[in-house]
Amino acid sequence: MEEPAATPQAPSERTRVRRLPRRAAYDRATIDAILDEGLVCHLAFVAGGQPYAIPTAYARIGDHLYVHGSAASRMLEAAAGAPVCFTVTLLDGLVLARSAFHHSMNYRSVVVLGAAEEVEDESERLAAMRALVERVAPGRWDEIRPPSAQELKATTILRLAVAESSAKVRTGPPIDDDEDLALPVWAGVVPLALTRGAPLADSPRRDLT
Amino acid sequence: MEEPAATPQAPSERTRVRRLPRRAAYDRATIDAILDEGLVCHLAFVAGGQPYAIPTAYARIGDHLYVHGSAASRMLEAAAGAPVCFTVTLLDGLVLARSAFHHSMNYRSVVVLGAAEEVEDESERLAAMRALVERVAPGRWDEIRPPSAQELKATTILRLAVAESSAKVRTGPPIDDDEDLALPVWAGVVPLALTRGAPLADSPRRDLT
Numbered sequence: 075m076e077e078p079a080a081t082p083q084a085p086s087e088r089t090r091v092r093r094l095p096r097r098a099a100y101d102r103a104t105i106d107a108i109l110d111e112g113l114v115c116h117l118a119f120v121a122g123g124q125p126y127a128i129p130t131a132y133a134r135i136g137d138h139l140y141v142h143g144s145a146a147s148r149m150l151e152a153a154a155g156a157p158v159c160f161t162v163t164l165l166d167g168l169v170l171a172r173s174a175f176h177h178s179m180n181y182r183s184v185v186v187l188g189a190a191e192e193v194e195d196e197s198e199r200l201a202a203m204r205a206l207v208e209r210v211a212p213g214r215w216d217e218i219r220p221p222s223a224q225e226l227k228a229t230t231i232l233r234l235a236v237a238e239s240s241a242k243v244r245t246g247p248p249i250d251d252d253e254d255l256a257l258p259v260w261a262g263v264v265p266l267a268l269t270r271g272a273p274l275a276d277s278p279r280r281d282l283t
Numbered sequence: 284m285e286e287p288a289a290t291p292q293a294p295s296e297r298t299r300v301r302r303l304p305r306r307a308a309y310d311r312a313t314i315d316a317i318l319d320e321g322l323v324c325h326l327a328f329v330a331g332g333q334p335y336a337i338p339t340a341y342a343r344i345g346d347h348l349y350v351h352g353s354a355a356s357r358m359l360e361a362a363a364g365a366p367v368c369f370t371v372t373l374l375d376g377l378v379l380a381r382s383a384f385h386h387s388m389n390y391r392s393v394v395v396l397g398a399a400e401e402v403e404d405e406s407e408r409l410a411a412m413r414a415l416v417e418r419v420a421p422g423r424w425d426e427i428r429p430p431s432a433q434e435l436k437a438t439t440i441l442r443l444a445v446a447e448s449s450a451k452v453r454t455g456p457p458i459d460d461d462e463d464l465a466l467p468v469w470a471g472v473v474p475l476a477l478t479r480g481a482p483l484a485d486s487p488r489r490d491l492t
Binding site: 092093114116117118120123124125126127128131144146147148157158159160161163168171172173174175177179181183185187203204206207210211214219220221222225229247250254257259260261263264265267268269271272274275276277 | 297301302326327328332333334335336338340352355357366367368370372374379380381382383388390392413419420423427429431434438456457459463468470471473475479480481484486
């Protein structure tokens with residue numbers, strides 16, 4: 075007889091999802107789809123014994139994630155060469171159950187652990203900057219003014235391998251206890267989505283407005 | 284002569300916004316408004332020398348933030364009694380500038396530092412659970428089945444004082460260099476908002492569907 079379908083394997087014990095493991099996924103297709111939809115990550119690092127989680131833009135190129143910022147950034151200074159946690163969370167819905175206990179949210183999240191490293195290679199730095207622009211507005215890089223030598227010097231870029239990562243996904247309706255199903259209260263899901271509104275054009279010459 | 288308007292004062296050196304301090308706010312009205320609009324925080328803590336940032340629901344009651352989870356949660360175990368960073372980020376827009384360098388995002392974020400403590404008092408625990416439900420669906424607590432003794436036992440609640448906190452806010456159009464303003468490229472803001480869709484009612488008896 076064949077074994078039952080194997081439980082998905084986490085790349086490491088510390089990325090193994092222990093709470094509600096049925097929500098876990100470790101395959102790169104699932105992980106990459108979440109990473110490529112999110113617009114902001116939270117980058118956790120330790121400075122002076124204190125953990126911080128700071129929101130920042132990011133881009134993925136293949137097996138690496140890139141974040142960037144000012145060369146004077148406290149976050150980038152503390153994260154370079156140090157263990158970090160890179161987390162992306164997409165909210166998909168409020169899950170309203172018939173009991174307080176089973177209220178939940180539908181979401182897709184990815185956690186990536188590893189050591190962030192500063193990118194020194196100039197072509198990789200430019201590729202990361204390009205990816206950061208292109209992911210929010212495809213085709214835009216070729217239309218805008220590229221970074222000057224001074225701007226490049228003022229920018230630090232860190233990268234992190236996607237390797238040690240896990241996804242956690244909840245979808246679907248509330249899971250109520252059987253004995254609560256007849257309670258006279260509305261239950262279901264309120265969908266959530268991050269939506270783009272109509273673009274607001276900047277005045278091309280602010281000094282004339 | 285009067286002094287010029289003072290720079291806003293951070294509650295601590297480690298919550299003082301150093302990058303782009305003009306975006307900083309330290310007043311509780313600004314901070315509370317962001318905390319009360321967000322649906323999920325990222326809670327950063329350290330376990331085994333590794334920082335983690337884990338998304339979780341939360342609620343504010345006055346001067347405290349509450350998160351909850353399974354009594355078996357690795358996050359809650361590592362965070363209880365330990366220094367944490369509680370971060371809420373609201374994305375308001377993509378800021379498309381005429382140069383790569385000035386691309387940005389409009390956002391409102393709050394960072395709260397402190398030691399999380401487990402809540403033991405039963406009335407405070409119930410108040411926190413109520414707040415967690417009421418903030419996503421006002422009036423709902425009185426309609427649903429309240430937590431049973433067993434569910435209460437299975438739930439850990441942590442609280443964190445809002446005291447050591449800061450907000451960072453970016454609004455408005457791209458800030459391009461003067462010499463880029465005439466470039467023939469669209470520039471402006473694409474608004475972003477987390478929107479609620481039409482509620483999807485759960486089938487009241489799943490075994491009949």
